Amino acid sequence: MQVHTGSDRWDGEADVVVVGFGAAGASAAIEASDRGAQVLVVERFDGGGATAISGGIYYAGGGTAQQKEAGFDHDTPATMFDYLKLETSGVVSDELLDDFCERSVENLQWLERLGVPFEGSMAPRKTSYPTNDYYLYYSGNELALPYKDVAEPAPRGHRTKGRGTSGKVFFSAMEKAARKRRIDVRRQTTVTSLITDDAGTVIGIECREVDPGATARRALHRLLGSWNRKMNLYYRPIGRLMDGPIRRIEREHSVVRRYRARKGVILAAGGFAFNREMLKEHAPRYLGGTALGTIGDDGSGIRLGQSVGGATDRMERVSAWxxxxxxxxxxxxxxxxxxxxxxxxxxxxxxxxxxxxxxxxxxxxxxxxxxxxxxxxxxxxxxxxxxxxxxxxxxxxxxxxxxxxxxxxxxxxxxxxxxxxxxxxxxxxxxxxxxxxxxxxxxxxxxxxxxxxxxxxxxCSIRVQAGFPCPVLTLGGLVVDEVTGAVTGEDGRPIPGLYAAGRNAVGICSQSYVSGLSIADCVYSGRRAGAVVARNSTVA
The missing domain is CATH 3.90.700.10 (Succinate dehydrogenase/fumarate reductase flavoprotein, catalytic domain)
Structure with missing residues (x-):
């Protein structure tokens, strides 16, 4: 991914430019907008990413209203910290993990204010995903040894209230909230490179948008993208048939756009489960699994960060379900x-x-x-x-x-x-x-x-079985400053103007995953980056 230095022209500009419109990108955009920033989001497809096709589980604890409704009034941020410290195994500092737990109730309430519905009906038994009668459950290993000896068990899997897999309900609420804030979302647009100034500060992005004038091609791209996402989840061989036509439309029927970021760019474009070469390089034992997400989860956001010197970590960590x-x-x-x-x-x-x-x-x-x-x-x-x-x-x-x-x-x-x-x-x-x-x-x-x-x-091997899928989700990504979310280089110094969130970045769940922890990390890290960039001085 080539880095462009400077630009003679811009097709638009905003205070904050967000790459990717899933849970992390939407959280960053909404937080930045609420802090007075003008926000532009660039999204390859229609938005939602892996979040919209997930079970809609949000990991929260420390005394949520739903826990109390179900009769679990003993959970505290300290208890949640003790449990997650065992799961996360030092992937983040104790200070960051403590902050994540202390903010857990507030972040859940923030989602509720955006319109994401939750409920405290408690599942009667241990399960990987509750039926439509229940929306609170033990979504991790809280009841098992050695975890239950370290921290008093509490259910922290908050399922979005909605029938079936409720990730669509979760993201729809976030999308509606972004629309109300007049956040500019440029869909069917793929970022191809970052733009830097002579000092190496990231000042914008270059991308290719499916030509708005090519109405039929644009409609076909949207349709193929939707079908591809569904088929990838249930039967990848059919989904793979659509990969080529999607990329061909993006290559042959798109126009180049350049957008200036006055305060910073936030990368939130997902992991790399759909990039076979990256999986083979970093985590070959998971190649037999079924990639979870969309073909946009191809590591492009991570590689954008690397193109300007961003360091990566935990790239070998993959969650196989x-x-x-x-x-x-x-x-x-x-x-x-x-x-x-x-x-x-x-x-x-x-x-x-x-x-x-x-x-x-x-x-x-x-x-x-x-x-x-x-x-x-x-x-x-x-x-x-x-x-x-x-x-x-x-x-x-x-x-x-x-x-x-x-x-x-x-x-x-x-x-x-x-x-x-x-x-x-x-x-x-x-x-x-x-x-x-x-x-x-x-x-x-x-x-x-x-x-x-x-x-x-x-x-139960990690291999493709049409009737017994083993979804895989990559957990590693760009190294970021834990206070700001700024992407850092190999020397540990922040790269000016560049931030990352969600599965583009190393975060809470980058060592070990339990249901809902990735979306919770997306919200936490997305809000962190959005708030920091909105407060920045103009960088270009």
Whole structure:
């Protein structure tokens, strides 16, 4: 990505120019606007990014109204800090993490003022995503060891109130709020380079906008972009067919635009899950997963920052979502690798499970259950799942499993070491029978001997399975100053005029992810950057 120095002409200007219109970009734009800045947002498609196709989960705690409504009045910012300190493993300073937790209630209230709806109806059981009857749940590992010994558990997964996957409801409210503020959003526009002055200060952007005069091409680009996003989520091979036509329209039917940023540019263009080359370079063990987001999550925002000397970190960190709960009875199985060894607590949040799977030989893992567990699972499906989860269970119960009359036969059919699986089952069953704690710390309520044949194995490896997707989300990005959100170089010095937020930047969830933490970080880091840039003096 070439850096242009100076400019003889500008097609427009604003105090703050934001690249990307997802949760981070919208938060930055709204915050800057509310502080009196004129804001221009540049977005490759129609907006929303990964947020709009997500479950709409927002991680918040420390005493939210929804927690109190559900009867959880013990959560404090300090308790939330203790839990997240274990999850984040030092990816940010204690000071930043403390600030994130202290501001959690206020940031949730800010979203509510924008029109994002939340509710305190508490899910009755541990789940990866609650049904439409519940909008508050344990969205991380709060109930599992060692986390529950470090911090008193509290539900912090605040699901946006809306049927199905409610990310669309979440972002629609933010989009409406931006519209009310007369924030200028230039859609179907791809940023190609940053513009700097002779001193190296970022003073604007160069981009290509699908030609407004080419009405038919512009309409086709919008339609293909919408279809592509949906197909990428459910069946990437079909989505891939649209990649070429989308890029061809952008290349052959677009016009160059240059926009001046009087106070600063904020990069908020998502991660790089759709960039196979970057994944291969930084996180090859996750190549088999299903990229989460849009094809705009191609690392372009990160590479823009690098083009002017921005440093990166945690680029190897990727969240792989291997969810097999709900139904909750699935957690009574054992998750083993090819050697037949158990790899983690099956009650962990799906991203933590995915992290453990990524460490295994061939990133392979299998959930082994017996006929009794499978019968319980099937009985729980109607009550505990939404439509997209039922699609998954339908696949798993029909063609997405291996079966064996005995555990040994199952192992041979699956490619698991039979002796290793036999040892694991023997210990698992004996510990429960003899009243010993589970070796992986699983709650005893979900540990029952697996003895009733036939036995079944569900392939939980990080690889594409049409009926059992394993979404992946990249977590690393540009290094930023923790106080301002300014992009910094290898020497630690801020690059004048350039800021980053969300998955373009290293943040709260760049080491470990739990549901809702990325969107919460997008809001936190987006508001931080928007506020700082709005206060800046004119840089050009």
């Amino acid at each position: 291997r969810f097999f709960n709900p139904p909750i009875a699935m957690t009574e199985g054992i998750l083993v690798n090819k050697e037949g060894e158990r790899i983690c607590n099956e009650l962990y949040y799906g991203a933590k499970i995915g992290e453990h799977i990524a460490e295994q030989t061939d990133v392979a893992a299998y959930l082994v259950v017996d006929s009794r567990v499978l019968a319980d699972v099937k009985r729980q499906v109607p009550e505990q799942t939404l439509w997209f989860q039922r699609l998954q269970t339908t696949y798993l119960f029909s063609t997405g499993h291996k079966k064996g009359a005995t555990a040994e036969e199952l192992a041979r059919r699956t490619g698991i070491d039979p002796a290793g699986l036999a040892r694991t089952l023997e210990r698992y069953n004996a510990d429960r029978r003899d009243g010993r704690p589970d070796a992986m710390g699983k709650d005893s309520a979900h540990v029952t001997p697996l003895v009733d044949g036939p036995f079944y194995a569900f392939d």
